[in-house]
Amino acid sequence: MLAAQLHQNGLDGLTVGSSAPPSLAPGDVLVRVVTVGVNQLDLNVISGIGPGAAAQLPRTLGIDPAGVIIGQGAAVPGDRIGERVVVKPNIPCGECERCARGAEGDCPRQSIIGVHRDGGAAELVSVPSDNAFAIGDLDFAMATAAVHSVPIALHTIRAAGGIAPGERVLVTGASGAVGRAAAELAKHFGGEVVAMTRSVVPLGIAGIRTLSYVSLEDMSGILAAVAPDGFDVAIDATGHAGVTAVAVASLGWGGRLGFCAASVDAELRIDARDFYLKRKRISGTASADFAEVAEAIGLVRSGAVTPQIGARMPLTAIAEAYRDFGARATRGKVIIDVG
Ligand SMILES: [Zn+2]
Incomplete structure (x- = not known):
């Protein structure tokens, strides 16, 4: 599969090329990616600074993919194959007191898709099932634009x-x-x-x-x-x-x-x-609770919030998209069209 991987810090360390498909843990779903966004956090990972310093390289970038579920691990309840979803980047630990009371956004041990594990700037990404939120008929690009920010x-x-x-x-x-x-x-x-x-x-x-x-x-x-x-x-x-x-x-x-x-x-x-x-x-704050993600998707679907879509570029041009984003040359969410 095609993936945007960072091999060493700096934009020169980013390649878009063939990569092994992700493995599927029992609680994961496999998503065929349609869109993924360009985010400040990606730039932090590329530079190895701030919250991006936690990424071990090589790392597939992309924190907010949207797409269609095409596989699911043995422990995922129900049948999610074919579901249109968007991925919330933050993965809570699931074991602490905050996670137990549904305050996942403030879990002190959360990890992030595209930072601590491979992300969705790739044709396929595997993510914990709970992080893949149903979007109904919402446009994939709009879902990508909304899932992290709203x-x-x-x-x-x-x-x-x-x-x-x-x-x-x-x-x-x-x-x-x-x-x-x-x-x-x-x-x-x-x-x-x-x-x-x-x-x-x-x-x-x-x-x-x-x-x-x-x-x-x-x-x-x-x-x-x-x-x-x-x-x-x-x-x-x-x-x-x-x-x-x-x-x-x-x-x-x-x-x-x-x-x-x-x-x-x-x-x-x-x-x-x-x-x-x-x-x-x-x-x-640096994240949100799962219930708030579902609520936010509902607010976008109802038209109360309309994320702005900026430039759209193919996965092969993702380095250019990161460079433009760093230079603030664009307004609105920059969307990478993956598939
Ligand atoms: Zn936790």
Whole structure:
């Protein structure tokens, strides 16, 4: 089968070539891949930094494949052959206290498809059966665009205490997949959303005010002007500590910040007095619970959230797709058409 494999760190270490088909463990399903996305996490794996440093090479990349189940292990209940599915990248340990109460997103021992085991930038991928979610008649590319970003955005909003109707919500990094999903979900829950992005191109989501900024100082000034009493909730999907700090500073009394990005910044400088004097809170998320993945797919199918599809490229051009993504040359989810 054809697969995009990383043999050594750096884009030069990536090849698209023939590879042995994946083995099928008793609890796995075998998926014939139709689409897979291009993600920041892939770039982290390629560079060997942040959460991507955990990958042992060679590694087949691709965290969010969608396709059709064509095989299943002996321990998989029911008949799943022929099911149209999308794969949630995070695999919880299944044994800890958090997993036992359905809080898989916060399992401290989770592994990731495309990082800790071979991913779906290949014609075939085997994944734990529980990680393959039925998508019904949802388009494969849309499912790939949604499966990583929408559940994380949902989980981040919930971890930040939810959004009540009328609350003022700031979303940073709103032109990225997670940020865009967070903005749409915040609006869906009744929030008054201000979306910040470095891009000058509006998000094009009805009812969401998009503002662009050129510097952190500029961003501070804009936020102080649009929300003089501060925001109730901020969702930071940039992972850039400077932006996170401005977002925390822009919160009003009792404001909550949800952080959801594969950050590589080691330091965050914020005013420690905010937590005492202004009762602010910060919560961090990096995954979602299985129930939230199913809920997110439902929200996409209903039209409440519509992930943006950007460029589409064949598997043979995946290195180019990663290079473009790193250079931020594209907007919307970049989809690799595998089969
Ligand atoms: Zn666990």
